[in-house]
Amino acid sequence: MQSKTQITNETDAIKPPITSIGVIGWMRTNLFNGWFNSLLTIIVIYLLWKTVPPFVRWALFDSLWVSDGTACQQTDGACWSVVTANLRFIIFGFFPHDLQWRPLLAMLILIALLFYSRDRKRWKKSLGYTWVAALIIMGLLMKGGLFGLESVESSKWGGLPLTLLLSVFGLTAAYPLGVVLALGRRSRMPAIKTLCVIYIEMIRGVPLISLLFMSSVVFPLFLPEGVTVNKILRAQVAIILFTAAYVAEVVRGGLQAIPKGQYEAAEAIGLNYVQTMRLIVLPQALKIMIPPTVSVLISAFKDTSLVVIIALYDLLKTTQSVLSDPKWMGFSAEAYIFIAFVYFICCFFMSDYSRRLEKELAT
Amino acid sequence: MKTDSNHTNTSEVIPFWNDPSKRALFYQIGVLAMVGCLSYYLISNTIANLERQAIATGFGFLDRESAFEIGESLISYSAADTYGRALIVGVLNTLKVSFIGIVLTLVLGTFIGVARLSANWLVAKLSAGFIEVFQDIPILLQLFFWYAFFYEMLPSPRQALNPITGVFLSNRGLVFGIPADHPAHKYMAIAFAVACVLVYILTRWARKRQALTGRIFPVGRTSLALLIGLPLLVWSVGGFPTAMNMPKLGGFNFEGGLNLSPEFAALLIGLVLYTAAFVAEIVRAGIQAVSHGQTEAAMSLGLRKSHILNLVILPQALRVIIPPLTSQMLNLTKNSSLAVAIGFPDFVSVAGTAINQTGQAIEGVALIMIVYLCFSLLTSALMNWYNKKMVLVER
The missing domain is CATH 1.10.3720.10 (MetI-like)
Structure with a gap:
């Protein structure tokens, strides 16, 4: 009896029609369901066919990868040589040529640590200490002057290391400041609350570029005579002050999500303000805040490109100065596409990570 | 008795540094003093620096002659203006x-x-x-890219790209045709504004009537008819002016049309x-x-x-x-x-x-x-x- 039903099941199992499975079925459900979608698909395919093959021909088949500028002028394709021939300058700027292994090593440490920290299981106190140590080592590698490393003036820092430095140190320093500002904004003391609200709203209301202008032209006036602060540090301060206001809003969002009962329970067991925040509220709030923090990090990373306007040699500026060389004039598209790709890779990894975290943290 | 004395004792004994309200006052005064000192320090430095470098202060410069040209402007402006x-x-x-x-x-x-x-x-x-x-x-990189796109990748006006009739892309910018000046256009704009006001009134009236009586008025279709119909009516009264101000290549650049x-x-x-x-x-x-x-x-x-x-x-x-x-x-x-x-x-x-x-x-x-x-x-x-x-x- 049982075997019989099994047999009939096997033989009678009717296969779905060929038009609803496999490639054809997939196309029918996803591309050609209804006349409107079919029309849309055909139009899109036509447009792609018009644009993609010429682009591929320009970027790959007709392109030059290693040549000089004059050879590039003659070809119809892309001149990637503008990137390959100037890669070291684009990435490291004016950093002394034979010492460029140092920023490279610093960047590798940073990337390795970022990848290591991706896994939430590894977030322990020791990892925090590792980060602090790594940041110090990276700073040392850039600056030199100790342990037999040759000292390099910070005015020679440039390219990708500068971009990473401005964003990583910017966020590291902005984070604690942002937490303090957010706590101040939620404080019951009117004077402190007003100060924090004014600061946050004022910074969020103005463009970053006005703060950078301030750091480059107004800030020197604030200092007593004879004291000068180098340009990178001034821009870094502007970025920190700017990012802190955005971090503060993220933290405020996290704090608001903590139910009032948690505060009351903490008070009931006799914890004071600092203990309540450090042991009860912040650990819960910080967890909620991770995804929006990553998006603040992404925009901070993108915003560091604005230092071009005050003439710091970050990744964008080094590229531009390559393009102003008469030998390589006219290949902006290739050079800009290359650095756009660099920025895209970095931001894509971060936003992808933030989405994954959001899924993990969703309870 | 005992609890009473206890109570009075504690209320008297609370030292001022354990009283939340006094402590809050203390913190606030502290923070304000710090901010005040910092701003005093910065301002005094600034004043000293400004005097040393002989930089004028105040907004008096707003009334002085600017002596620089501005490429594009919505109002009339020249270098002689303030x-x-x-x-x-x-x-x-x-x-x-x-x-x-x-x-x-x-x-x-x-x-x-x-x-x-x-x-x-x-x-x-x-x-x-x-x-x-x-x-x-x-965004800055994108802006640089588009800027280079216009100045480096697009041809000169003579070989301008012409994706749609009346639209030209060249390294002098984007030029496209606009309807030629005609008095009817002004009245069409007025008619459109009137139609907007009418639609607003109509919507409110219809909502009120629906709330009172439950009858539904076809607001969407009437509004659309008003918004399109009224300007069209004025256009037909004006005699259907269809002349277009098309960009034409003259010399090294386009003439006519709207130039971005x-x-x-x-x-x-x-x-x-x-x-x-x-x-x-x-x-x-x-x-x-x-x-x-x-x-x-x-x-x-x-x-x-x-x-x-x-x-x-x-x-x-x-x-x-x-x-x-x-x-x-x-x-x-x-x-x-x-x-x-x-x-x-x-x-x-x-x-x-x-x-x-x-x-x-x-x-x-x-x-x-x-x-x-x-x-x-x-x-x-x-x-x-x-x-x-x-x-x-x-x-």
Whole structure:
């Protein structure tokens, strides 16, 4: 009896029609369901066919990868040589040529640590200490002057290391400041609350570029005579002050999500303000805040490109100065596409990570 | 007895450093004193520095002759005008690019956001790719790219690209044909404004009547008819003027038509594409926030498709969409300050020139901050007003 039903099941199992499975079925459900979608698909395919093959021909088949500028002028394709021939300058700027292994090593440490920290299981106190140590080592590698490393003036820092430095140190320093500002904004003391609200709203209301202008032209006036602060540090301060206001809003969002009962329970067991925040509220709030923090990090990373306007040699500026060389004039598209790709890779990894975290943290 | 004494004891014994209200006062005075000292230190340094470097202070420079030209301006301006007028030209240019940018961004962003949710796999994936790519590239880099696109990649006006009749792309910018001047156009604009007012009155009346009597008035169709019909009527009265002011190649550049400079076009394209990517994400999230059960419930109530959209989906989706959308619009306005990098004379760029010429950096940067703060405060005021209107009424 049982075997019989099994047999009939096997033989009678009717296969779905060929038009609803496999490639054809997939196309029918996803591309050609209804006349409107079919029309849309055909139009899109036509447009792609018009644009993609010429682009591929320009970027790959007709392109030059290693040549000089004059050879590039003659070809119809892309001149990637503008990137390959100037890669070291684009990435490291004016950093002394034979010492460029140092920023490279610093960047590798940073990337390795970022990848290591991706896994939430590894977030322990020791990892925090590792980060602090790594940041110090990276700073040392850039600056030199100790342990037999040759000292390099910070005015020679440039390219990708500068971009990473401005964003990583910017966020590291902005984070604690942002937490303090957010706590101040939620404080019951009117004077402190007003100060924090004014600061946050004022910074969020103005463009970053006005703060950078301030750091480059107004800030020197604030200092007593004879004291000068180098340009990178001034821009870094502007970025920190700017990012802190955005971090503060993220933290405020996290704090608001903590139910009032948690505060009351903490008070009931006799914890004071600092203990309540450090042991009860912040650990819960910080967890909620991770995804929006990553998006603040992404925009901070993108915003560091604005230092071009005050003439710091970050990744964008080094590229531009390559393009102003008469030998390589006219290949902006290739050079800009290359650095756009660099920025895209970095931001894509971060936003992808933030989405994954959001899924993990969703309870 | 004992508890009583205890109570009095503790209330007397509380030292002032354990009294929360006094402690709060102490903290606040401390913080204010610190802020005060810091600002005193900075201000005194600044005054000393300004005196040493013999830099003038105050806003007197606003009345002086600016002596620099501005490439494009909405009001008449020449180098003989004052700094004040130059800055107004800058503000107007910022407002112009922001306003046009916001309108285009809303259209493109909504379109891509809806396309992202399309049942068509190809369209959905392409929109997702667009959103990801344009969000992840810094806006400044995009602006540089479009600027180089106009100056390096586009041909000279003689070989201008002509994708659609009447539209020319060249390294002198974007030129397109506009209807030739005709008195009827002015009256058409007036007719359109009148139609808008009529539609507003009609909507209110119809809503009131529906609330009172339950009878539904076809507001949508009547409004559409009014908005299109009234200007068309005026147009026909004016004698159907169809003459177009088409750009023609004359000498080295185009004559006639509407010409957008390469700087303006690059800025506009860059800002619109960048912000539209964010707007698309917001629109997608807003639509997805309305659960499918809402649509099904509305269907089971027997509502028509247009009513489902207007009465059930949109009011809920908009509540999610509007707040982040306003902040994106504000971001667009703030990002328009990057025009300074590609040479479009927006407010920051004009103020920067003024700072360079007069050396009055503090006043210049303060003006930049004040103007942008005004934009932000105005927007958030509007935003709060709208939020109050849209907030969930819980009973």
